[in-house]
Amino acid sequence: MIAGAVTIVVGLFMIASGKTGITGWFNWFGSLPLDMKIEKENFRLHFPLGSSILISILLSLIVYFFNKFIR
Template identity: 35%
Template sequence: MPEWATLGKILIGVGFGIVALGILLIALDRIPGFGNSLSWLGKLPGDISIKRENVSFYFPIATSIVLSVLLSLLFYILGWLFRR
């Protein structure tokens, strides 16, 4: 069952990556000047936000597109570096 061992290692690596990202975001929030560095996220023009009396609906279309492009570029660069 070496396939399960590989999958386990990948899941552990992804978990450590998520924890590292969380620690980084907490640290950035405590540094003066960097606390608002991600405040644009979710407030871009093109994000749909509807608020009524009893209902609120939010769909971040523009934010999703920007994050998709940034993550695609990041993974492309990482893939290019590891193929060398």
């Protein structure tokens, strides 16, 4: 439930910034060093490895501190 609430808040924040999708203040997201983009004539691949690692680290820290202060 907490993850859902956080997702909704982040989505509302992005919409409130006047942009839809990951643009505006978050234009750096998706273009980190390990994010791969392959574009050809009839093919487009976007593999956000660096962004996924960043999200994983941030969520791990949030869960760690949440568990540390709740127990």
